[in-house]
Amino acid sequence: MSGPDQRGTAAPTELPKRSTSHVFSHTQTSPFSHQFSCSSFGSLESRALLSATASLQSGVLTIAGTDGAENVAVSESGGTLLVRSNGNRIGVFNPAEVTAVNVNLRGGNDQFYLQTGRTQYSSVSVNMGGGTSEGAQIVASRIQSLRIDARDSFSTRVSVFNAAVANCDVNFGNDQGRDTLQINTCDADRLFARMGGGSDTLELNGTSYAGNCDIDPGAGDDSLVVKRTAAARGRVSGGTGADQLVAPAGIRNDLQLSNFERLVWL
Numbered sequence: 001m002s003g004p005d006q007r008g009t010a011a012p013t014e015l016p017k018r019s020t021s022h023v024f025s026h027t028q029t030s031p032f033s034h035q036f037s038c039s040s041f042g043s044l045e046s047r048a049l050l051s052a053t054a055s056l057q058s059g060v061l062t063i064a065g066t067d068g069a070e071n072v073a074v075s076e077s078g079g080t081l082l083v084r085s086n087g088n089r090i091g092v093f094n095p096a097e098v099t100a101v102n103v104n105l106r107g108g109n110d111q112f113y114l115q116t117g118r119t120q121y122s123s124v125s126v127n128m129g130g131g132t133s134e135g136a137q138i139v140a141s142r143i144q145s146l147r148i149d150a151r152d153s154f155s156t157r158v159s160v161f162n163a164a165v166a167n168c169d170v171n172f173g174n175d176q177g178r179d180t181l182q183i184n185t186c187d188a189d190r191l192f193a194r195m196g197g198g199s200d201t202l203e204l205n206g207t208s209y210a211g212n213c214d215i216d217p218g219a220g221d222d223s224l225v226v227k228r229t230a231a232a233r234g235r236v237s238g239g240t241g242a243d244q245l246v247a248p249a250g251i252r253n254d255l256q257l258s259n260f261e262r263l264v265w266l
Contacts, residue, residue, distance in 0.1 A: 052105075054083040054091030059099035061091075065129060067107035074101065076117035095119045105129040116141040128153045132177070138163055145169075155179060155198070160186045168210075172196035174218065183208045191215065191234070195222060199241070204230040213255075217243060226251065228266050 052065045052072055063072060063083065073084045076095050083091035095117070101124045103112060109131040114124065120142040128134045130152040138146065138160045146165045150156040151173030157180040158170055168188040172179040176198045183191075185206035193202060195217035202217065204210055204226045213234030217224065219241055226232055226247035233254040236245065244262035247255070252265060 051088060052085040052090055054085075054093075056091075056093050056097060059097065061093065061098045061101045063101070063103045063105075065103075065105035065108070065110060069108040069110060069131070070105060071111040071113075072103070072105065073113040075113070075115045076119060081116075081119075100124070101126075103127065105131075105134075107131065109133045112136040113139070114141055115139045116143075118142070120144070123147070125149075128156055135159075137161065138165075141165075150179070151175075153177070158182070159184070160188075162186065166190065168192065170194070172200065172218075176220070183210065191232075194218065195239075196220070199223075201225070203227075204232055206230065210234070217241075 052063055052070055054061065054063050065072065071086050075082055079095070081093040081095045081098055082089065098119065098121070100122050101114065103126040105112060105127065106129040108129065110129055111134065112126055114137070117140060121144065123145040124143050125147045126136055126149065128136065128148065128150040132154040134150065134153045135157040136148055139162060141163045143163065143165045145167045147169045148158055149171055150158070151171055154175050155177030156172060159182045160168065161184045163186045165186065165188045167190045169192045170181055171194045174197045177196065178198045179196045179200040181193055181195065182203045182205065186208045188210045190212040191210040193215045195202060197219040199220040200217050200222045202215065202224045206227070206229060208230040210232040211234065213232050213236055215224070215236045216239055218239045221242045222238060224236065224245045228248050231251050235256045238245070238259035238261065242261045243259065244264065245257065245260050246264040247266065249265040
């Protein structure tokens, strides 16, 4: 006869702690282009890719974020296109080989910056991911189609400075965060903006021009401001809430207005 089962009386055994290790990789995809990635592995309970990645295929520059907070910057200087994440270089490319940019930042409170210089891109698509406080800046760029998707973000600020954009599409979703879309010294042949459910702000500053507008701030007490030196044309709705429009009197007849509780003509 076997004795009583005593497996439950044994003292607990402590597992050895795993030290954190890092793996770095570098791939040269062409004589000009390089791709860098860094992954960090910690305990068994947490294994996370800490850095975004950048790759170029068939003219499309693809940037993939992680679930952590990241600051991703794409800038053109000295004949090179440099991609950084949190200050670390993750890609170097020939601007002449890049025709489009596709960005997915995933989770975390992320920031995205794009300065393309003289290169004109057919499209730039940015998915901000699911953070609570995020931002995107498009500076000195020439883009045929710009699309920024912040529907999964709670509060997002998007700025477009000194740029030429044929089609600008910004969607903040229906969250209750305070979203801001600022367009400064920028020509947008078509501006489509959905501002979300919070108290949001849209500003046209400098010598900006927004043609063929389709703007709906959604719910919340929203503010749309067109400075004296800017101009806009098209449909602008205040949505629900106590909304106001501040704009030059000279563009009054160029706007199809609805659902504004307060109009201020400069």
